[in-house]
Amino acid sequence: MWPVPYFEEYKTMAQWYVMYTKPRQESVALENLQRQNYSVFFPQARVQKRKAGQGSVQVVEPLFPRYMFVNLEVGVDDFSKLRSTKGCMDLVKFGGKPAIVPLELIGLIQGQVDGDFVLDLLALNRLEVGGEVRVAEGPFEGMMGKIAGQKSDQRVIVLLNFLGAERSVELARSQLDKA
Incomplete structure (x- = not known):
């Protein structure tokens, strides 16, 4: 009981x-x-x-x-x-x-x-637009970024700073950790 x-x-x-x-x-x-x-x-x-x-x-x-x-x-x-x-x-x-x-x-x-x-x-640990994240796996592993938008329940657009500029990358939610 x-x-x-x-x-x-x-x-x-x-x-x-x-x-x-x-x-x-x-x-x-x-x-x-x-x-x-x-x-x-x-x-x-x-x-x-x-x-x-x-x-x-x-x-x-x-x-x-x-x-x-x-x-x-x-x-x-x-x-x-x-x-x-x-x-x-x-x-x-x-x-x-x-x-x-x-x-x-x-x-x-x-x-x-x-x-x-x-x-x-x-x-x-929900990811929200504008929130800081860390890429936990994949080719951008270890990079810090900011959520720019949501593509679907499983995909988000993340702004990453590399090659001297901010670039938008589409990643799976499972690849990200809240910073």
Whole structure:
């Protein structure tokens, strides 16, 4: 069961803790923690990745790889079962005591994710006319430029300064990074 936005019902007694998971086992840990009726918050991020032979593809991956948040109440929840939960390693601890995550931090992250608990990092990296960019791949790799116009959803016109003058070049969005 996913937590209620901003977690109002947990303000008084329960605290948020950080669960450290086994490598690439976040979904296994999430499923098993939820099966045991723990309240878990597992934020993810939508990002663009470059894959050999496929170009640029959108993927959803953990916002904090190998970490998720678990809401627990001392004296009510059984902390000892967490270590033996499939996919989980242990709670993050400092000085032997589980580290408590401030409710405000959980609320801040919760306020940035969508209904599927995914933070769209692509929206934060949108290219706009007049914006500065760096060419990430291709013959102009490493050059800085400015977006002059949009050709289509996948292509933009970039002004690059080379050979002593500003030249317009049509490039794929996937070739560019926001400066």
